Amino acid sequence: MRWWNPLNWAGRKSPQASYAGDPISEERAIELIAGGLGLPTLSGVVVNQRTAMRVSAVYRCVSLIAGTIASLPCEVFRREADGRASLALGHPAFALLHDEPNPLMTANAFWKNFLWASLMGGNGYGLIGRTRLGAPAAIWWVSPDGVSPRLSPDKTRLQYLIRLENGQTRLFDQDDVIHYPFIGWDGRQGRSPLECAREAIGLSFAGQEFNERFFAQGSAADIALEYPQSLSQEQAKRILEIWENNRTGLGKMRLPLIAEGGGKVHRLDFSADDSQLMESRLFQVEDVCRFFGVPPHLVGHTTKTTSWGAGIEEQTLGFVKFTLRDIIKGVEQEINRKVLRTPGHFCEFNLNALLRADSKGRAEYYRAALGGNQIPGFMTVNEVRALENLPPIMDGEKLYVPLTAETKEGEETRQHAA
Template sequence: MSKEKPGRVKSALLNWLGVPISLTTGEFWSEWQGESSSGKNVTVNSTMQLSAAWACVRLLSQTISTLPIKLYERQADGSRVAASNHPLYRLISRRPNAEMTIARFMLMIVASICLWGNAFVEKRRVGNRIVALVPMLPQNMTVKRLDSGRLEYKYTENGQPRVIAEKDLMHIRGFGLDGVCGMLPVKTGRDIFGGAMSADEAAYKVFAQGMQASGILSAESTLKEDQRESLRKNLERFMSSKNAGKVMVAEAGMKYQSITMNPEAAQMLQTRSFGIEEICRWFGVPPFMVGHMDKQSSWASSVEGMNLQFLTNTLRPILENIEQEIDRCLLDDDERFYVEFNVEGLLRADSAGRATYLSTMTQNGLMTRNEGRRLENLPLVEGGDKLTVQSNLVPLDQLGQQEGSDGERARAAMREWLKASGDDKPPA
């Protein structure tokens, strides 16, 4: 183990308090086998101290947690309705357990996938009925392939390990190669995160030295060891940013020559900027969405276009993964029922795009006005449950009748005009 600050080591060990550790506990030792090429031990806790990593994980988890998720039932005619009478509807759409809302639940699930590559949810039962979905800490879970081919899940809580049956666990895997577990992103990308940590630390230490990287203090004679130690202690009074501007007195013919450094070079702006882009690339997040505004010309200029690309390239794979795992683990492969995130929630921040969407859906007979009003939390209106089209905004089942009645009224009006003019010949 390389040298680390005691605070950082203590922070990394907090996840393992009360957990029995042996030489075969690979999950624990892998935290300390993640030394990057820059010499930094990369763990989940140290990675989250990077602002770019924090912003990426927060963006993904908070964005997905705001999207409504519902359980639907397929109808015989191909349509769908909300399966509000299904026993799992409340757990999936509103409150998975007594302590969490669905937003908090999804936030923890997505954050676990981003940082650990896996998310685990225990299905608590009363008899055969699932009554709660409880997310678990992935760092306390071990997964093992048994000789029978089944997977064994062992979870350690308060120092007590227990085996959870495969049927009582929902395992959502991130990107992986073996099909058993997702790869640990922090461990796989340790050089990326370790390089960013080293660049930040070097820049911050420059500020700690008062923006003076180093200097040369020269003397005409050789100093003894005790003289050097005394001189070093005296110089400490002039170091750090809080001592900047103090006047230093050179004694015994000593001369001080500072080594100047360009402020931009001292902060290593280009290196740190590239580190942000690398971290964003690792999480699949557009850099401008975490406040990195340098290279965004290749992205769409409108908010709606940016949201669409972010949804398609970044969020959609995560959403599909969660949806399919819920279908597999909770719905017992019943093809009548399925879950789906409502991604239209992303348009809530774009009033113009949302208005265009609702207008198009209602004026082309794809959505009733009351369905659109429900999306906006507006009260329903009388007659708003009929589908209309843009031509005359008439009900679809009355298009032919409406056209016929309009033609008949026109011909009747023509007859009245001809009769008044003395010509009783009916119009063609």
């Protein structure tokens, strides 16, 4: 099968003109105008993707959401005439979404990069390569820095000006670009969460930097030196040099201090706790988690009890329901309308592995699903075995129906026949 790589356009003429410039998003342009430093905050810290990733809460929130969704298998289903859904293993997009979107990436790597870009920059992009018949043949990850979305001249469709590997840029129709905006959709592109959370991230970064300087300088200035006579400028400078050479740095902060010339050492009542630094840092972890919709306990913040549930299973279920499901649904809908485009086919990220309970919990669930004791079942034996990656068995497709229901159905059939 022959197909083309849209990132290295060759042998085809575009109906649109090529551009020699480098398209960038509006937010990226603002960062470049500001010297590439990012967005200023009241704390004095300039927040961009590089500085934000140095805040552990931000890094963990982004890696947790992107990594968790990327670990789920993305499968293509076919809707049968009776309403049931079955795996469409023969669909040309199944292997792309489930195993290898393009020769350079596994599905896990692609979705992780795609979602990472969306969570950090506000937009995730994937460029669809097709066969000459229009079937999807590859999906290429595209850096958001090289994409500029715009409305078509008639204002009815989106077009994407994308920088190609050969250095030129080309205009693509919306049908050939997977685009997931994380928040703040304005009809063209999403907003970066960093823009919304920059004050919280800036304060977290400032607190982290304060701690670094706190230890680098041998803790806070909690010691005062008293001398019986006034010191000259040279004497004071010499004492400060001795302090810096012998007391600053984590390895020197506990070394003894020698007070010359009759000096006395006084300890001041000051600490990081007294300035509420620790409380502020803990609060900022929770604040960052709120922006990304991640329960604090999932980023290692366990100072408070959670209302999401007592066990890991309940906590994971809450995270899936209130955070991941919204993102997954948006990505699925974008895939359905641009990659699949065939009636009766749709894709889903399989959440069964993520919601998989322990052996005891699964046994109880399957027991209820199979039915019994005059309680109707809603799963067959083979459906249960498939969830456990076990082969089907003979007579395993029959759904359990209570005897009373079977008897009633038989009576109604006989009455109708009479």
